[in-house]
Amino acid sequence: MSQQSTVHMPCSLCKNLNSIPDLTDNPIKNQIINAFFDKRNQRNGEVGTYREIGFEEFLMVMSHFRPTSRKTSEEEKKAIRKEKLRFLFNMHDSDSDGTITLEEYRKVVEELLSKSGNIDLEVAKAIADAAMLEVASTNMPDMAPDYFYEGITFEHFEQILSGLEMESRMHIRFLDVDTNTMRCDRK
């Protein structure tokens, strides 16, 4: 977090994030913006969304993208990985009920494919279904045929993404932060 010292942001950030030009082509723009305003990412146990966030909240969210260094121990690495996975989980779980249901997952896939031309919704549905099926099969292989798998819990989510090495993939280098795109709306 000390790397952000070059950013001068004494005021609160509104939904000006929407107006950043580079973000318009991003298919998951809305989810990213919502993530900043999501109280669950502030690690204080609250649920809900903010209307405005200040610099500390912004930093809290950014801190999820810390890289690891050589000196971090195994437990710390595990904790960092868990934290990053939790961030992702919160992005998918839009109704904050602690599980990712099939509908929410379908929405994720649709959003991902939304900027790639006209995509058949059926295909997006099929992809989401297959993915959900995979999660279910990996985590609970002996489910009875009429048992209804409600949604992906956080443990299953961790399990399914254990191969991706989140702690090294999900990071940003905070070296040159350009302050021009961050605007204050203090009137």
Added chain:
Amino acid sequence: RDSLFPSSAAHSPPAGYPSILLLNSSPPTNTSRLVLCPPRRKCSIPGPSDHETNHTALTNGTAHQKKAFPVLDLNYEHVHAPFEISLWVLLASLMKLGFHLIPRLNNIVPEKKVPPVMNADVFFLCLLPPIILDAGYFLPIRPFIENIGTILMFAVIGTLWNTFFIGGLLFAVCQINPGYTMDLGLLPCLLFATIISAVDPVAVLAVFEEIHINELLHILVFGESLLNDAVTVVLYHLFEEYAGAGTVTVLDGFLGIICFLVVALGGVLVGAIYGILAAFTSRFTSHMRVIEPLFVFVYSYMAYLSAEMFHLSGIMALIACGAVMKPYVEANISHKSHTTVKYFLKMWSSVSETLIFIFLGVATVDGTHHSWNWIFVTATVILCLIARVIGVIGLTYLMNKVRIVKLTTKDQFIIAYGGLRGAIAFSLGFLLNEEHFPQKKMFLTAIITVVFFTVFVQGMTIKPLVELLAVKKKQEAKRTINEEIHTQFLDHLLTGIEDICGHYGHHHWKDKLNRFNKKYLKRYLIAGTRCEEPQLLSFFHKMEMKHAIEQVEKGGGSNVPSALPSTVSMQNIQPKKPTVEPERMLPKLPKGKEDEIRNILRTNLQKTRLRLHSYNRHTLVADPFEEGISDIILRKRVIQKQKSLNTHINNYLTVPAAPPDTPVMSRARLASDPQARGAKYNADNVPTFQVDLASPQSPDSVTLLNELKKVEDQGLMMKAPSSKSMEGERDQQKLTRCLSDPGPSADEDEDEPFLK
């Protein structure tokens, strides 16, 4: 120039040759032909120089058969070169086979161990390109690009360091130990050091493929071996040019740096141009699928040769060509062509590799090239090792300051230990001009020793060391769709965060490159509508294809891809809706009937497919295995269409008819039995649905036909038996076949682009 097999060049074909091999096809003016050549006798070929001897030999021995017509004759010269090459390739492959049949031997001894002498041209023009192309085409782009900084550092700075360290110290050693054989100037030493210091891609590939090390280390060492070619080329030419002159000035050094940039970037550019050309060509090959692999190979080889022509780095050109063309070509070529390309590349590179090591072995045994000098050779070997270790440690220290994923000591050890030298070094040494470098033989001996040391000692011991040090191995697990979804998601997420921060990091540039790719390149280089397909979809289709293949192998099954054996099915995931049962949207169909529908569909589909064999040279024979795949996918679509149609066709009732015949039978009946037509047409005005599955032009089309028109058709014409209806329960839909003759261009379905 040494010939291909100098040891045998002086002799005629070995005495053990079977004497009756070929019919003679030399010009008929030559009358001095031997009818049968007994084994022990020197089988000389009728040529202008041998004319007299043959004539005398003939007149001596065959006075009674002056003008006998030569029933069988031997003309070895005619096929001499290709024959010997093929023989060696065959021997090499047989030996490779033999090694695998003796498994225990394989564990102790890596399979690179047999003998022939080499021509440097043959090596560089014929043996090396297949290996490099194979490596380049299947290069894992993502880890390569992610680690490109480290790789370049090792390749350029590492090789330079090696060269100057070894060269300088060898020169010092030579000064300390003067002797007539060791009278080496600084420049020859540096030249020798250049040759010996480059890590060799052939050797690295050969050894690393067997140890299944994790992807990062593999790509680091391998990438280094590929990219250091540019450095080697420049330094080699630089020192070779000026070794005669005796001095290298600063200007020359400066020119050398510029030359390096030209060589490296030029090579990449040439390769990229040919790659784009190949991609563009492949866009138009949808009607001539058979020659698609040829384009891949020929364009790549041309790229290599063009680069070599201008003294640019041929290896980098080949890698660039393969890497650039791969995403576009794969989207355009058919599944079969893709398999062909893959297997041909693997086959050629395997044979090449074996031949290379055979040649190396023979060169070792062949004493004429050697001049052993204890001090020089041992100094070389030791200095190589030390230089490598110091270089790796130093560079890793520097790179770890900038890298996210740091390289541990274990990693460094493997990288240093994996710096193998190989046949490229030997060939470069072989190319040296003996007049300029009187110590060429000493060089060659030293090179061979280093190569053998690294390949044998290091190559054999690296596997147990990897086990001992518990280095992370390659993950064999398949990529799951969740991982794919989240990789994409992460990419977008990180790009978004970078945009919010205003930080133009490498995600940002990667995203820009992807967008450029999609907007401009894909549109021109990929045929049809595939250019708009996002990566997630291609991955999904590939996965579906794989599952379909598995289903065909298992022999039919459920219609949901399920990678793991588990009892979980779609029912478990679908939320329970009281009104509509989730996947089964044919509520009136009992389960048994549905299976029956499926079975009939499947058998009919397969039989129709088998009919489409065409012996036209321009289309491929239908492959029953591949058909199964398209069948399964078609079947899925048909079932989906069934479901959607089901809601529309509730009202059509027909008289229950006999169970539908297979197409073969119905055709037979139509052709011969006039009654077949009349018997079923009870309800004349019933519009029928015709699912036109046999015609490849529209596999899923469903058209409404008025069958009144059909009554007038003549018997021998293929007529749609449109009124065949199924049993009563299946009154929701009538499935019929159109048995039109597809014609020679029928196999469109099978030749769908690979990723479909």
